[in-house]
Amino acid sequence: MSRRDERRRKVQAALEEFRRSVAAALGNAAREHHRLAEERARDMFEVILRGDGVDRALEDPALAGALAKPLFDARLASALIDRVEAFREWSEHGPDQLTALVGEVADGPASWPPEAWLGSAGTADGSEGVPELWRIGTGVVRTAPEPQRFPVAVPLLDQAHLHVASVPDSRATAEALVENLLLRVLSHFQPGLVHVHVWDVSQLTGSLPGLYPLTRAGLLTVHDPARLHEMLDELSDHIRRVHTGVLVEGHQSVRAVSAGGRRTEPWHVAVLFGNRQPLREEHQQQLQRVARNGLAAGVQLFIVDIPITVNSPVETVTVHADQSASCTMTGKHVAVALDPPLPRAQVPRACAVIADKREERRTRFGAFDDLLPEQLWTESSAAGVVTPVGYHDGEPVHVALGDTSPHALVGGPSGSGKTNFLYAMLGGLAARYSPDELELYLLDFKEGVSFAQFAPGRKDPTWLPHARLVGVNVNTDREFGVALLKFLSDEMRRRADAAKQHEVTKLEQLREEDPEGRWPRIVAVVDEFQYLFGERDQVTQQATQLLEDVARRGRSQGIHLVLCSQDVAGIEGFWGKSAIFEQFTVRIALPKARRVLAEPHNDAAVELPRWHAVVNHESGVRPGNEVARIPDATRRGTFDVLQAELFRRRPSDLPEPVLFDGGRVPALRALPDFRALRAGEVNPTVLLGQVIDVAGSAAGVRFPRTPGRNIAVLGSLAEDAAGVLGSAALSLARQHEPTAARFTVICLAEDAQPHADRLVKQLCNTGHEADLLGLEGIRGLLGETAQQLRAAATSALAAPQPHYVVIYAVDAAHTALEEKDPATRTSGLDHLRTVLKHGPEHRTHVIGWWRGVQRLKNSLPPGVYDDIGAWVAFDVQGKELLSFGPEQVMAWSPRPRRGLFFDRFEHSRPQVLIPFDTGEES
Numbered sequence: 001m002s003r004r005d006e007r008r009r010k011v012q013a014a015l016e017e018f019r020r021s022v023a024a025a026l027g028n029a030a031r032e033h034h035r036l037a038e039e040r041a042r043d044m045f046e047v048i049l050r051g052d053g054v055d056r057a058l059e060d061p062a063l064a065g066a067l068a069k070p071l072f073d074a075r076l077a078s079a080l081i082d083r084v085e086a087f088r089e090w091s092e093h094g095p096d097q098l099t100a101l102v103g104e105v106a107d108g109p110a111s112w113p114p115e116a117w118l119g120s121a122g123t124a125d126g127s128e129g130v131p132e133l134w135r136i137g138t139g140v141v142r143t144a145p146e147p148q149r150f151p152v153a154v155p156l157l158d159q160a161h162l163h164v165a166s167v168p169d170s171r172a173t174a175e176a177l178v179e180n181l182l183l184r185v186l187s188h189f190q191p192g193l194v195h196v197h198v199w200d201v202s203q204l205t206g207s208l209p210g211l212y213p214l215t216r217a218g219l220l221t222v223h224d225p226a227r228l229h230e231m232l233d234e235l236s237d238h239i240r241r242v243h244t245g246v247l248v249e250g251h252q253s254v255r256a257v258s259a260g261g262r263r264t265e266p267w268h269v270a271v272l273f274g275n276r277q278p279l280r281e282e283h284q285q286q287l288q289r290v291a292r293n294g295l296a297a298g299v300q301l302f303i304v305d306i307p308i309t310v311n312s313p314v315e316t317v318t319v320h321a322d323q324s325a326s327c328t329m330t331g332k333h334v335a336v337a338l339d340p341p342l343p344r345a346q347v348p349r350a351c352a353v354i355a356d357k358r359e360e361r362r363t364r365f366g367a368f369d370d371l372l373p374e375q376l377w378t379e380s381s382a383a384g385v386v387t388p389v390g391y392h393d394g395e396p397v398h399v400a401l402g403d404t405s406p407h408a409l410v411g412g413p414s415g416s417g418k419t420n421f422l423y424a425m426l427g428g429l430a431a432r433y434s435p436d437e438l439e440l441y442l443l444d445f446k447e448g449v450s451f452a453q454f455a456p457g458r459k460d461p462t463w464l465p466h467a468r469l470v471g472v473n474v475n476t477d478r479e480f481g482v483a484l485l486k487f488l489s490d491e492m493r494r495r496a497d498a499a500k501q502h503e504v505t506k507l508e509q510l511r512e513e514d515p516e517g518r519w520p521r522i523v524a525v526v527d528e529f530q531y532l533f534g535e536r537d538q539v540t541q542q543a544t545q546l547l548e549d550v551a552r553r554g555r556s557q558g559i560h561l562v563l564c565s566q567d568v569a570g571i572e573g574f575w576g577k578s579a580i581f582e583q584f585t586v587r588i589a590l591p592k593a594r595r596v597l598a599e600p601h602n603d604a605a606v607e608l609p610r611w612h613a614v615v616n617h618e619s620g621v622r623p624g625n626e627v628a629r630i631p632d633a634t635r636r637g638t639f640d641v642l643q644a645e646l647f648r649r650r651p652s653d654l655p656e657p658v659l660f661d662g663g664r665v666p667a668l669r670a671l672p673d674f675r676a677l678r679a680g681e682v683n684p685t686v687l688l689g690q691v692i693d694v695a696g697s698a699a700g701v702r703f704p705r706t707p708g709r710n711i712a713v714l715g716s717l718a719e720d721a722a723g724v725l726g727s728a729a730l731s732l733a734r735q736h737e738p739t740a741a742r743f744t745v746i747c748l749a750e751d752a753q754p755h756a757d758r759l760v761k762q763l764c765n766t767g768h769e770a771d772l773l774g775l776e777g778i779r780g781l782l783g784e785t786a787q788q789l790r791a792a793a794t795s796a797l798a799a800p801q802p803h804y805v806v807i808y809a810v811d812a813a814h815t816a817l818e819e820k821d822p823a824t825r826t827s828g829l830d831h832l833r834t835v836l837k838h839g840p841e842h843r844t845h846v847i848g849w850w851r852g853v854q855r856l857k858n859s860l861p862p863g864v865y866d867d868i869g870a871w872v873a874f875d876v877q878g879k880e881l882l883s884f885g886p887e888q889v890m891a892w893s894p895r896p897r898r899g900l901f902f903d904r905f906e907h908s909r910p911q912v913l914i915p916f917d918t919g920e921e922s
C-alpha cells in the first residue's frame with residue numbers, strides 16, 4: 001500500500017470516528033430532548049388534571065386523546081388516589097351521619113316514606129318538639145369516588161321560609177315538592193294545628209287540588225288570584241294578634257311560649273305560586289313584612305317562582321329542567337333527586353281523613369275540662385298569666401294578662417254570660433298557676449252571690465286556694481271597692497319598694513333577684529264595677545284616684561285588674577278618664593256588649609252568637625278580634641269539681657280567703673281582733689263594729705285616761721245601737737280580770753230591754769259584775785258617780801277602778817234628769833255632764849245611745865261637744881253630724897245596718913262600720 005493510500009485510509013478512519021462521535025452526541029441530545037418533552041407533557045397534564053378536577057378532566061373531550069395515552073397513566077392514577085384520599089372522611093362517615101341526623105331531628109312523617117303515614121291523621125301537638133328538618137328527597141355528591149345516597153331535608157316551621165324556583169319544564173316537579181312537604185307537615189300534627197293558604201297568580205282553582213278536602217274543615221283557604229292583598233292582610237293581622245296577645249313580655253316567638261308544652265297557636269302555611277314575574281311593589285313590600293315577622297308568629301311561607309328577596313331565613317330549592325334539584329341546605333355539589341310525587345289518588349283521601357279528624361276534634365273540644373291543663377299548677381307567672389277561655393273552630397282562644405296587656409275590661413248585658421266567662425277564665429288560671437304564683441281578689445257588686453262559690457260555704461266547705469278575698473253582696477258598700485283598691489295600691493307600693501331595694505323595676509326581675517321571695521301575680525276581679533262610681537261623692541273620688549294609680553302602675557308590679565260591667569252607661573261615664581282606660585288593653589265583649597270594643601269600627605259583638613265572646617288584646621280595635629265559644633263553666637260538674645281538686649291540693653298552712661258578705665252580720669266572737677284582746681290592758685280598746693277593709697278588721701276606740709273618751713251611738717233603732725254598745729262592753733270585759741272593772745248597764749227604752757238584759761248576762765258569764773238599772777236608778781248612779789269624781793279631782797286617787805257606764809236611750813231620761821235637786825240646785829243632767837267631762841280621766845267612761853243628734857246635744861253643755869270623742873251614727877243624715885265631725889260627714893246617707901264612725905282623736909275622716917252580732921247570752 002502506498003503511503004498515499006495509507007494517509008487516505010487514516011483520514012477516512014478519522015473522519016469515520018468523527019462522524020460516529022458526532023452521531024453519538026446528536027443521538028444523546030435528541031433522546032434527552034424527547035425525555036424532557038415527555039416529562040413536560042406529563043407535568044402539563046397534571047396541571048390541567050388537578051386544576052380542572054379529575055372528574056371534569058375525565059369528561060373533557062379535549063383531553064380524551066391524552067387520557068388514552070399510557071404516558072399519563074401514572075399521573076392520572078396518583079390524582080385519582082389523592083381524590084379518594086380527600087373524600088375518605090366524607091365517604092366513610094358523611095352519608096351515614098346525615099342519614100342518622102335526619103332520622104333524629106325529623107321523626108315520623110317529617111322524614112319517613114309516605115307509605116308509613118300518608119292517610120293517617122297526625123297526633124303530635126308540639127309538646128314533644130317540632131321536627132327540625134323536613135325531607136324533600138335524596139342527595140348524592142356525584143363527584144365523590146363512590147357516590148352514596150343520603151336523605152336531604154330542609155328546615156321549616158318557625159325556622160325558615162321555603163323558596164322554590166323552577167323552569168317551565170320542571171314546574172310540575174316543584175308543585176309535587178310543595179304538596180309533598182305540605183302533606184308531611186299536615187300529617188305530622190294534630191289536625192287543626194296547621195292551616196294552609198294557597199294563592200296562585202294564574203289560577204283560581206287547580207293548584208294543589210289534592211288538598212281540597214281540607215277546605216270543609218277550615219284548614220285550607222284558597223285565595224282569589226286578584227286578591228293577594230287580602231291573604232297578606234289576613235296573615236299580617238294574625239301576626240299582629242299573636243305579637244300582642246300571645247307573645248307577652250319576654251317571649252320572642254310562639255315556639256318559646258309553647259316550649260315544652262302543647263303548641264298554643266296553629267301554624268299558618270301560606271303557599272304563593274307565581275309566574276317568575278316580580279309582584280307589584282306594594283305586594284312585594286307586604287310579603288316582605290310577613291316574611292320578616294311571620295316565623296316568630298307561626299306564619300310560614302312557601303314561595304314558588306316569585307323573584308323576591310326577604311330579610312329572614314329562607315331555604316331555596318331550585319328545580320332544574322332535568323328535574324334534578326339543588327338546594328341551599330346542601331350546596332351546589334349535592335344533586336338532589338326530589339322524592340316522587342305522592343300517589344295521586346291518595347292525597348285527597350289523606351286530606352279527607354285529616355279534615356274528618358279535625359271536625360271530630362272541633363265538636364269534641366270546647367267543654368270546661370278542655371280548658372284545663374294536663375298537669376295542675378305547673379306554670380310560672382313570672383312573665384304574666386295566660387289561659388284558654390274558649391274555642392274557635394276547636395282551637396283554644398287565650399286571654400293573657402302581663403306587662404304588655406295588664407288589665408281587662410269585660411262587658412255584656414245581663415244574662416250574656418259574663419259571670420260564666422269569669423268562671424272559665426279563673427278556672428283556667430287557677431288550674432295552671434299554683435297559689436304561690438297567683439292570688440285572686442274577687443269582688444261582686446251585684447245583688448247575688450256569683451263569687452260566693454270561691455269561699456267556704458255551708459253547703460260546700462271547699463274554697464278556691466288562690467282566692468285571698470271574696471266579696472259578695474257588696475252592692476251598697478261601695479267603700480269595699482275602695483278598700484280593695486287601697487289594698488292593691490299599698491301592695492303595689494310594697495312591691496315597688498322591694499324592687500327598688502333589689503335595684504330592679506319589674507316583678508319579673510324582682511323574682512329573679514329574690515328567688516326565695518313570694519311574689520305571686522295578683523288578679524283582682526270587680527264585677528259590676530260601675531257601682532263604685534255610682535254617685536258623685538267621696539267614694540267615687542277616692543275610687544277614681546286609686547283605680548288610676550293601680551291601672552297605671554300595677555302592670556309592672558304584677559297586679560292586674562279585670563273590671564266587668566253590664567251597664568254601658570257605667571262604662572261610658574268613665575270613657576273620659578282615658579288615662580285609666582288606656583291601660584285596659586284586653587277587652588272581652590259578650591254578645592250585644594256596647595262600647596267595650598273600639599266602636600264604631602268594631603261592632604263584632606253585635607252579631608255574636610249566644611255563649612260566645614270577642615277576645616281582643618288590642619284595646620278593642622278590629623284586627624285584634626278573636627271570637628271564642630265559651631264553655632259552660634258554672635253548671636255542676638265543671639268549676640266545682642276543679643275547685644274540689646285544687647282545694648285538696650292546697651298547702652296545709654294556707655288561710656281561708658277573707659269573705660266579705662254584705663248580707664251577713666259579722667260575729668264579734670269570731671273576729672281575730674276580738675280574740676286577740678287580753679286581760680290586763682292599761683288602755684283598753686273598745687271594739688265597735690267591723691270596718692270595711694280587706695283584713696276585715698274591727699273599728700276600735702282606745703280608752704286612755706284622757707278627757708273626751710266617751711262614745712255616743714246615734715240612731716233610732718235599738719238593734720243597731722245594741723250591736724255597738726254590746727260589742728263595746730264585751731270587748732272591754734275581755735281586757736279586765738273578772739271584777740277588776742265595774743260595769744253599769746242602764747236601759748231607759750223598752751225596745752232596748754232585751755238587749756240590755758242579754759248584755760248583763762253576757763258580762764256576768766265572763767265573770768264580771770254588772771248592775772242593771774232603769775229610769776229610777778239613773779239619777780242616783782250619776783249623782784253618786786259625779787260626786788266621786790269631784791272628790792277624786794281634789795284627792796288625786798292613784799289607780800281608780802275602771803267603770804263603764806253603758807246607757808241605752810240616754811235621752812229617754814232627760815225629763816227626769818232635768819229636775820233640779822231643791823237642796824243643791826243641781827240636776828241629774830249636771831251630773832251626767834260631770835261624768836262625761838271628768839269621768840274618762842278617772843277611768844269612768846260613758847258608752848251611750850242617743851236616739852237623735854239633737855237629743856245628744858241636749859245632754860251636753862250648749863255648743864260644747866268635746867266630751868264625746870268618738871261616735872257611731874246610723875239612720876242620721878250627714879249634715880246633722882257636722883257639729884261632731886269633719887266636713888266629709890256631709891256625704892253620709894244612711895243605709896240599713898251600716899253606721900258612720902268617727903273618732904276625733906284618731907281620724908281625719910269618718911269610716912263606715914258594720915255592727916257586730918254579739919251572740920247569745922252564753
Ligand SMILES: Nc1ncnc2c1ncn2[C@@H]1O[C@H](COP(=O)(O)OP(=O)(O)OP(=O)(O)O)[C@@H](O)[C@H]1O
Binds near residue numbers: 611
Ligand atoms: N257559655 C255558656 N254555656 C252555657 N250556658 C251559659 C254560658 N254562659 C252563660 N250561661 C248560662 O246563662 C245564664 C246567664 O249567665 P251569666 O250569669 O254568666 O250571665 P251574666 O252576664 O253574668 O248575667 P248577670 O249579669 O245577669 O248575672 C246562666 O244560667 C249560665 O249558666
